Amino acid sequence: MLFCIWQYLYSNYFRFWVKWFLRQIDGKCELQRICDRTKDGARRTHQIDYSLEHSKSKVLRSAVNIDENEVDKYISDIVLEKKINVEKDKRIQMNLRICLLQISGYKKLYLHVENVRKQPYDSDNPQHEQQLLELWDLLMPHEKLKSRITKQWGDIGFQGDDPKTDFRGMGFLGLANLLYFSRNYTEESRLILSHSNHPKIGYSYAIVGINLTEMAYSLLKSGALKSHFYNMVPGFPEIKCFHQFFCYLLYEFDKFWIKEEPESIMHFNQYREQFHDQIKHLLSDPDVILTL
Numbered sequence: 049m050l051f052c053i054w055q056y057l058y059s060n061y062f063r064f065w066v067k068w069f070l071r072q073i074d075g076k077c078e079l080q081r082i083c084d085r086t087k088d089g090a091r092r093t094h095q096i097d098y099s100l101e102h103s104k105s106k107v108l109r110s111a112v113n114i115d116e117n118e119v120d121k122y123i124s125d126i127v128l129e130k131k132i133n134v135e136k137d138k139r140i141q142m143n144l145r146i147c148l149l150q151i152s153g154y155k156k157l158y159l160h161v162e163n164v165r166k167q168p169y170d171s172d173n174p175q176h177e178q179q180l181l182e183l184w185d186l187l188m189p190h191e192k193l194k195s196r197i198t199k200q201w202g203d204i205g206f207q208g209d210d211p212k213t214d215f216r217g218m219g220f221l222g223l224a225n226l227l228y229f230s231r232n233y234t235e236e237s238r239l240i241l242s243h244s245n246h247p248k249i250g251y252s253y254a255i256v257g258i259n260l261t262e263m264a265y266s267l268l269k270s271g272a273l274k275s276h277f278y279n280m281v282p283g284f285p286e287i288k289c290f291h292q293f294f295c296y297l298l299y300e301f302d303k304f305w306i307k308e309e310p311e312s313i314m315h316f317n318q319y320r321e322q323f324h325d326q327i328k329h330l331l332s333d334p335d336v337i338l339t340l
Contacts, residue, residue, distance in 0.1 A: 077130040078135075083143040088282070089126035090334045096147040105129055112151050115286050119148050146282055153279055153284035158268055160287050164224060165265060169215035172218070179227055180211060186230035187241055187253075205244055205253030213260060218265065222258040228291035229257070229298055233340065238288065240302045251305060251313050260297045263324060265292065272331045279337045296338050 070298055076084070078099050086092040100108045107129045111122045111128045123144050126132075171178050177196075184193055187204050194200060206214050215222045230237040244253035267273050268290065276293065277285050304323050310316070328337055 077131065077132060078130060079126070079144065080137055080140055083140055088146065090278035090336075092143070093147045093278040094274070094334065095145070095152045097151050099158070100151075106166070111148060114148065114156070116149065116156075117150075119145055120191075122148065132305070148283065149283045150278050150285075153281075154271075154274055157277070157285045157287065157290060161221065161268060161290050162266060164220040164287070167220040169212045169220055169223060170203075171212050176223070178334050179223060183223065183227050183230055186234055187238060203240060203245075203249070203253075205255055207252065207255060211254065218258050218261045221265065221328060222261045225261045225264070225291055225294040226254060226257045228288070229295045233295060233299075236299060236340075240298065243302055243306060249306065249309055251316065256316075257298055257299065259320065261303060261322075263296060264294045264297055267327070267331065272328060274333060274336055275334050275336050276279070277324060279335060280339065296340055299340055300327075306315045 061184075079096065082092060082095045083098060086095060095304055097112060100112050103109055107122075107125050114122055123141050126136060126139065126144060133143060159244060181193070184201075184204065191200075191203075199209055201209060201211050208214070241253050244251050244256070264273075273293065277289060281289055304326070305319065308319055308322075310319055327338075330338060
């Protein structure tokens, strides 16, 4: 309670005077001091984000919600607004550019992922069908599907005879993640599929993959992935960065599941939450990067 009160007082009353006092001493604005004292990556970008969002200047506050092609314009506006001498501080524009791309890029990435998630799997869409069949061919190269609707889908971890029903929760995003993993890490995906078919500690590969897609999506939505992306991508993140994080989750969950040796798949939710807590703990480190 006391911390919340102090935070409110500092943000609304004391912060302005602290910044003013420090500028009289070193002649630099808060943005310059952040860039000087922090290394590039999440630590710097988080502080720049906070400084912009809590600024009394409308120009600075609006800089966190811009398009990629507007970055240079807003940097010029910030330099003018804060009276920054770019001849004396030659790196400030480059550092601000990276931070603004990361801040606005994370928001755009979430919107992109959300749009894919909202797109339902459509069995009348030839592209959707082609990608679903490609997933089968990548995971089961020596076995052909007897028909489009078949119990064979259970061999790669779908629940019913038609996988489209399993994609309802995460929409096309669930298939996009599974396919990305199989395309880019084909040997690993087949190895994990073989683990999932273990007679004692097996699990439904595709269903677990869709479940982990939901985990990745919720972490992205909550902002928990900011440090990971700020450290990994020095600029505007693309959706493949989200797919890569899913690949990490699926690979690590398989190791976690095998190590824990659950009594049965009926305990999945319990172990899923344990794994989720481990991931959130790792993501709490401002220097985190989680990749295969």
